[in-house]
Amino acid sequence: MLIFLKVCYKIVHKYIEEKRIDMSYLFDIHVHTKESSCCGEVPAAQVVERYKKLGYDGICVTDHMNLHNIRKHGSTYEEGARVFLSGYRAAKAAAGDSFKVLLGMEIRFLDYDNDYLVFGFDEDFIFTRNFAEFSELEEFRPFALENHLTVFQAHPFRNNIAVVSPSLLDGMEVYNGHGGHDSRNDIAYRWAEKYGLRMSSASDFHRETGMEPGGIYLDRMPGDSADLAKMLLNKEYKLKTFVK
Numbered sequence: 001m002l003i004f005l006k007v008c009y010k011i012v013h014k015y016i017e018e019k020r021i022d023m024s025y026l027f028d029i030h031v032h033t034k035e036s037s038c039c040g041e042v043p044a045a046q047v048v049e050r051y052k053k054l055g056y057d058g059i060c061v062t063d064h065m066n067l068h069n070i071r072k073h074g075s076t077y078e079e080g081a082r083v084f085l086s087g088y089r090a091a092k093a094a095a096g097d098s099f100k101v102l103l104g105m106e107i108r109f110l111d112y113d114n115d116y117l118v119f120g121f122d123e124d125f126i127f128t129r130n131f132a133e134f135s136e137l138e139e140f141r142p143f144a145l146e147n148h149l150t151v152f153q154a155h156p157f158r159n160n161i162a163v164v165s166p167s168l169l170d171g172m173e174v175y176n177g178h179g180g181h182d183s184r185n186d187i188a189y190r191w192a193e194k195y196g197l198r199m200s201s202a203s204d205f206h207r208e209t210g211m212e213p214g215g216i217y218l219d220r221m222p223g224d225s226a227d228l229a230k231m232l233l234n235k236e237y238k239l240k241t242f243v244k
């Protein structure tokens with residue numbers, strides 16, 4: 001009887017494991033479009049096509065939110081912000097029902113050339129204040145907490161990036177797949193490990209560079225950016241690509 005129960009348990013356990021793997025959704029959460037990032041080289045519709053072909057279930061469009069990018073795209077913040085959203089909107093329109101497109105941003109403050117990935121907001125939120133003129137992470141952090149935003153530092157060990165206190169971050173990008181820079185992903189991994197920071201993996205897609213595409217596996221399809229922000233906070237994901 002005991003052996004029979006053990007066999008049953010193993011079969012059920014294996015089934016659950018397989019189901020769990022089946023339920024994995026692959027997302028790239030650091031992606032740029034030509035429409036909204038000065039440095040983006042691929043139009044949103046082609047970006048979506050690329051990721052569909054690679055077998056991803058969705059992307060989070062994280063175009064640049066900084067003074068340079070906003071000013072280049074309009075004479076007022078509102079004008080620039082509308083262009084900021086246009087890449088995301090075009091990706092969403094191109095995606096159809098079988099592919100999820102979420103809204104995020106890669107923000108830079110006025111002090112350093114550090115970049116931070118922000119998740120957990122909708123289109124209207126962009127117009128609630130001028131996001132291109134936050135002075136520093138110390139100013140942004142309480143605002144992020146108040147508004148349930150999740151903040152991961154992008155490519156934290158590239159040249160000219162300042163080290164910030166881990167207490168100001170929800171996590172850190174430990175794999176950045178932009179082949180045009182040396183992101184020192186191995187150091188980022190060790191740093192996140194040392195300070196117990198959540199880790200993320202993504203491509204920082206601007207164009208093809210030959211690097212392994214990054215990404216995260218999620219157990220379920222996120223409903224929107226706020227849902228993704230929560231899943232990241234709760235560590236409900238696994239890294240697709242990373243370098244120890």
Ligand SMILES: [Zn+2]
Pocket residue numbers: 032037039040064206
């Ligand atoms: Zn860029």
Ligand SMILES: [Zn+2]
Pocket residue numbers: 030032106154204205
């Ligand atoms: Zn980026």
